[in-house]
């Protein structure tokens with residue numbers, strides 16, 4: 001069976017993280033289940049200047065090259081009949097990026113008000129990997145407490161905080177630093193970033 005990953009996009013800033021992640025995922029023989037919240041779709045349209053189906057935007061505007069055995073399924077966020085709404089749907093992990101403070105709060109309190117937060121709730125109860133990439137700054141006590149709650153419940157909080165020791169040259173390098181960390185957490189191979197210590201700076205012509 002193909003490995004299955006759930007990717008959620010909520011209405012926080014940083015759609016480009018999700019697009020770069022999806023571009024990296026569709027290059028592999030994976031089954032990707034995509035859930036955009038209603039506000040996620042609006043913010044994404046604003047930030048990338050494109051509307052419509054993500055599979056089309058990915059190929060047309062992000063130059064994604066699909067593996068012939070990759071599958072990208074886009075779900076209606078109001079459809080609780082969709083596969084990710086059930087614990088019986090086996091998958092290999094889920095990420096929400098970017099994760100708004102509203103979606104974080106919903107996950108932290110177990111309020112499954114749409115398919116995205118329902119799927120995240122299921123991950124926690126089934127003890128499957130759940131990675132949240134929260135985007136807000138600065139953070140209130142409520143945000144921090146919600147992150148701690150999710151961490152205590154088994155989720156992983158992965159802030160979009162790129163390092164600079166890889167000497168990024170472009171915005172894509174910075175974005176891919178975060179995307180690589182997400183893929184590491186989900187146990188998916190990638191070539192977005194060299195493992196630190198495996199390449200000396202001189203190997204990279206620096």
Ligand SMILES: Cc1cc2nc3c(=O)[nH]c(=O)nc-3n(C[C@H](O)[C@H](O)[C@H](O)COP(=O)(O)O)c2cc1C
Nearest residue numbers: 010011012013037039040043100101102103135136
């Ligand atoms: C352009 C734009 C950027 C936003 N950026 C953030 C953000 O970075 N973090 C956040 O928590 N909310 C942000 N919001 C607010 C969320 O979109 C809003 O709270 C929304 O209800 C989140 O819903 P969702 O979590 O169901 O997607 C932004 C809204 C807009 C219009």
